[in-house]
Amino acid sequence: MDVMMTALQPRGGIKTFFRYIYGQDCYSDCNFTLFSPNHGLSEFLDEHLGVNKIKVVSSPEEPLSFIKELRRFLKGRSFDLVHSHGFGAGLLTEVSITGFSLSHLMTAHDVFLDSQFHGGIGSAKKFAMARLFQRVDAIHTVTEDATENFRTFFPNVPGKRLYPVLHGVDTDYFANEPASELRALLGEGEDTRLIGFFGRFMGQKGFRTLVDAIERLKSTGFQPLPKVVTFGWGGYIREDYQYIEEKGLSEHFIQMPGTDNMPSMIKAVDMVAMPSRWEACGLLAMEVLSAGIPLLSSNCIGLREVVAGSPARTFRPGDDGGLANLIRAEAEQSSKQAFIDYQPIAVERFRIDRPAQELRALYDQLVGS
Known part of the structure; x- marks a missing residue:
């Protein structure tokens, strides 16, 4: 054909x-x-x-x-x-x-x-x-x-x-790849929770909701404050990182180059945040669930359908307070075992x-x- x-x-x-x-x-x-x-x-x-x-x-x-x-x-x-x-x-x-x-x-x-x-x-x-x-x-x-x-x-x-x-997605790839040594590369101890943000720096992906959530946690004195690791370039990254600097949060965000091995980087963080405002289909959510890593997801159109029935913790699009609460809950008591248990289901569901x-x-x- x-x-x-x-x-x-x-x-x-x-x-x-x-x-x-x-x-x-x-x-x-x-x-x-x-x-x-x-x-x-x-x-x-x-x-x-x-x-x-x-x-x-x-x-x-x-x-x-x-x-x-x-x-x-x-x-x-x-x-x-x-x-x-x-x-x-x-x-x-x-x-x-x-x-x-x-x-x-x-x-x-x-x-x-x-x-x-x-x-x-x-x-x-x-x-x-x-x-x-x-x-x-x-x-x-x-x-x-x-x-x-x-x-x-x-x-x-x-x-x-x-x-x-x-x-x-290629669920076997995300299920079977080993985690990278990201924590050692960054020089971060086990007590610091790492949050992965793998979206583009566009308004649709809701990155500033995540920034505002970290600001909320900092204002309440939550310790140790998690660090957000972002990947790739392009879009409005300059403006978004300027936004971080203006809020005095630069030490809590780490910018990494784009990665050719997404599964390894997903598995190297403690949780993935996906604060999207809208999606046609949340492919990243499929990848994270197939990798067996905790997911904090907005329940926006196109994403709520993907995370339905999974252990993903959800919040309303744009609700930085809701996201802050979920980050706190995940940092204080990890839900990773629930995601490991769900992983075989995700691998078959999203194949x-x-x-x-x-x-x-x-x-x-x-x-x-």
Whole structure:
């Protein structure tokens, strides 16, 4: 099967999706071409999936140029299916394939917010988006939460075109990798609790809620005050670390480079904080639960579905007081044994081969195989 994929912002969850899904054996007979801004994407895919498993064709980022170049690329070429990743790519791809006889599958990697459609311009944008979404042959959502969110904002899109498939991760990898020697590297004693933050430095990930929670604990005199270890760069990291400095909390936050071995770093901390404001699907939560490490999670859309039934301690999005209380409780009496007991359940529940096979079945359905 020859699949033409598109992406407009191939970061974070989309890159992880490519890495997890298309490395599965059920796609061994597929040839993938990805029309997307590159920015090191081809090197990432070659490293994790093998050279040219997904051939990247570098695209413009400006919408009109994206449409023009994609139409030009499609002329004279034959594909069995077009698969767009993300709302932006989905809308631009649907415009681009006008006049081509191609089935179009869109994966929704995010959710919609009311703030996106305020005012007259927002209403006009929503109307135009609705018309285009109604033309897409199938829309793949990664949680039931994300499906319901899409239905709420675009109720005129036929329900039969929505295909919810709970995403997954390489659970064996997260279960079996040993912990790193992070504590020794940092020179921290066993009495200091380490909190891992593995999200991007974006408003969606709620990092400042965690900063405010540490400030609350400090103001109450809680000792020993935990230290937060963050990983990676980019986003608003400069602004967020300036925020930490302004609050006088610099000694309680440690910035580490990005890691190529997430399981080892997850297992090296005492707890992971995931204070997200919204998610389409909380992949990090799946990874942490598969690693058997205590998780402090907001109960936001897309994340509450993942942590339901698990031992994760939850709080409302943005509630730094609630998060502070959970950090205190976990520091005073670790719940790690409950997470170790739940780990085999998480490994089976979030195993990647299930969503990979379900998505492949959808591919076959759309091309009539």
